[in-house]
Amino acid sequence: MTRIINKPKDTVSQVLNGVAYIHQDILQRIPKTGILLRKELTPDRVAIISGGGSGHEPAHFGYIGENMLDASVSGPIFIPPTAGEVFEAIQKTDQGKGVLLVIKNFEADINNFLQAEKQAKEAGHNVSHVIVNDDCSVETGSFEKRRRGVAGTIFVHKILGAAASEGKSLDELVSIGEKVINSMNSLGVALSSGTSLTGETSNFTLEKDMISFGIGIHGEEGYRSEPFHSSEHLANELLNKLLVQYDDYINKRFAILINGLGTTTVMEQYVFSNDVKRLLELEGVTVVYAKTGNYMTSTNMAGISLTLLEITEDNWLDYLKKPTNAFAW
Structure with missing residues (x-):
C-alpha cells in the first residue's frame, strides 16, 4: 500500500511537526524530542502525561488540552519513548502539585515510564502512575487474558484530566484511575x-x-x-x-x-x-x-x-x- 510520506525514518518527527503547526493554539513541540506540550499549563493542578510508540494517531497527542492531558511523549513506530524524554516531559509539566503518568500495559512502556518516574522522584518531583490494561482478548492456546492497554486508555485520559482540573490530589487521581481501569x-x-x-x-x-x-x-x-x-x-x-x-x-x-x-x-x-x-x-x-x-x-x-x-x-x-x-x- 502506497503512503503519503517522505523518508520512513523522518515520518514520526514530521508528524509531530505537522500536529504542532496545525494545532499551535493548543500545543507546542519541544524541539528534537517526541514531547508535545500543552501551551497553557494550569497552575495548582496535577499534570497528566501519556504516551507510547507512534503509529496510534491521534493517540496520544490528540488528547492534549483543557480537562485532558498536559503532555504526550511519542517514540518511534510501536516503540515507547525513552525514559529520558518522559523525564523531560515531567520536568516541563510539573506545576507543583505533582505529575500522573498514564501507561499502557506493555512491558517496554512500563519499564521506560517507571524508570522516568524514579528519576523524577530522585529529582524532587511528586510522581505516580496508573497502568491501563483494558484488553480482554486471550492468548492463543492458554486462553489467559492478555490485558494490554488499548483504546480504553482514551476514557482514562478524559476522566483523569477532568478530575485533575477539579483540583483532585495525585493520590486521589491514582485511586480514580485504578477504579476506572478495573471497570473497563x-x-x-x-x-x-x-x-x-x-x-x-x-x-x-x-x-x-x-x-x-x-x-x-x-x-x-x-x-x-x-x-x-x-x-x-x-x-x-x-x-x-x-x-x-x-x-x-x-x-x-x-x-x-x-x-x-x-x-x-x-x-x-x-x-x-x-x-x-x-x-x-x-x-x-x-x-x-x-x-x-x-x-x-x-x-x-x-x-x-x-x-x-x-x-x-x-x-x-x-x-x-x-x-x-x-x-x-
Missing part, C-alpha cells in the same frame, strides 16, 4: 493487517475475506480467525465477549467507545455503531455515553474495537461530558 474492557478485530511504513511487509498474514479476533494495537495477530459474515456478526461477537466480563450487566450503566483501527471508513464505523446499539437494546443494557471514531489506531490496519466502561461513580459521567479543546476527543 476492550476487544478488537482486524479485517486486514497493518503494514510497515514502506508497505513492503505485513504485521501478520490474513487471507482475503477473513477476520482476526483479539488483535493488538501494535499489529499483533488475534486469537482466532474466521470468514467475515457481516458487521452485525462482528458486533454480536465482540459485545457478547465484553458483557460476560460484568456480573448482572442489565442493572449497570455503561459508556462505550467504538474505535477505528486505521483504515476503517466512517461509514463502516457507523454501520457497526448501529449494530452495537440494536444489540445493546435487545439485551436491555443501559448506555449513558457513547463515542465513535478513530481514537487509537494501529497505523493502516483495517479493523475496529469496542470498549465498555461500567459507570460506577456519577462523576465519571460528568468528567466524560466536561468540555475540552483536545482536538481528537
Whole structure:
C-alpha cells in the first residue's frame, strides 16, 4: 500500500511537526524530542502525561488540552519513548502539585515510564502512575487474558484530566484511575493487517475475506480467525465477549467507545455503531455515553474495537461530558 510520506525514518518527527503547526493554539513541540506540550499549563493542578510508540494517531497527542492531558511523549513506530524524554516531559509539566503518568500495559512502556518516574522522584518531583490494561482478548492456546492497554486508555485520559482540573490530589487521581481501569474492557478485530511504513511487509498474514479476533494495537495477530459474515456478526461477537466480563450487566450503566483501527471508513464505523446499539437494546443494557471514531489506531490496519466502561461513580459521567479543546476527543 502506497503512503503519503517522505523518508520512513523522518515520518514520526514530521508528524509531530505537522500536529504542532496545525494545532499551535493548543500545543507546542519541544524541539528534537517526541514531547508535545500543552501551551497553557494550569497552575495548582496535577499534570497528566501519556504516551507510547507512534503509529496510534491521534493517540496520544490528540488528547492534549483543557480537562485532558498536559503532555504526550511519542517514540518511534510501536516503540515507547525513552525514559529520558518522559523525564523531560515531567520536568516541563510539573506545576507543583505533582505529575500522573498514564501507561499502557506493555512491558517496554512500563519499564521506560517507571524508570522516568524514579528519576523524577530522585529529582524532587511528586510522581505516580496508573497502568491501563483494558484488553480482554486471550492468548492463543492458554486462553489467559492478555490485558494490554488499548483504546480504553482514551476514557482514562478524559476522566483523569477532568478530575485533575477539579483540583483532585495525585493520590486521589491514582485511586480514580485504578477504579476506572478495573471497570473497563476492550476487544478488537482486524479485517486486514497493518503494514510497515514502506508497505513492503505485513504485521501478520490474513487471507482475503477473513477476520482476526483479539488483535493488538501494535499489529499483533488475534486469537482466532474466521470468514467475515457481516458487521452485525462482528458486533454480536465482540459485545457478547465484553458483557460476560460484568456480573448482572442489565442493572449497570455503561459508556462505550467504538474505535477505528486505521483504515476503517466512517461509514463502516457507523454501520457497526448501529449494530452495537440494536444489540445493546435487545439485551436491555443501559448506555449513558457513547463515542465513535478513530481514537487509537494501529497505523493502516483495517479493523475496529469496542470498549465498555461500567459507570460506577456519577462523576465519571460528568468528567466524560466536561468540555475540552483536545482536538481528537
